[in-house]
Amino acid sequence: MRNLVLAWLASSAAFAVAFLGWMVPWATPEGxxxxxxxxxxxxxxxxxxxxxxxxxxxDGLVYVILGRSGLWSIWTVAFAYLLPVFIIDRYGIDTPREARAMIAWLGFACLIAGVSWFFARREVRRTADIP
Incomplete structure (x- = not known):
């Protein structure tokens, strides 16, 4: 449980730092x-x-669903975080500036997926020993 809480805190902090570092320069007008x-x-x-x-x-839903089904890998976690970005890109983007911003959101999704997978991965591993 400690690894899951650490993954929750670390991925949230990573997103906050990355979002703030990108959003302030991007959204601040000249002058x-x-x-x-x-x-x-x-x-x-x-x-x-x-x-x-x-x-x-x-992240709790991703962890429970992928962990219980045995699909916990960096690829499935990354897909779980990239899927909402692609859905929003397909159905929610209507201006070129928003479309360019999706590049940053893809980076954010990959960052959060990697941090979550790295910190929570030990908790879902199961041994293959046959009793």
Whole structure:
């Protein structure tokens, strides 16, 4: 259980850092003043809270479904995180700027899948010993 909690916290923190590092420069218009450190901290805490809530539900479902079915591998976890990005890309994108932003979302999905798989992988391993 400790590995699952560590995966939940690490993947949420990784998403918050990556999202903040990408979103602030991408969304800040030209000529706008640079944010203060307190603004970055506030944005980080908001992103961390949202990531923790999302990861608790989605990562928990991915972990339970793939772990119980014996399909826990880096490829299936990556597919589980990339599938919503492809669905949104197919049915929810209507402007070229949003389509270019999907490249970052693909990177975020791969980052979160890799972190989740790395930290939670030991907990779902089963031995192949026959009793």
């Amino acid at each position: 706008v003043h640079i944010l203060y450190w307190s603004d970055y901290l506030r944005l980080f805490l908001m992103m961390l809270g949202a990531a923790l809530a999302f990861q608790l539900v989605y």
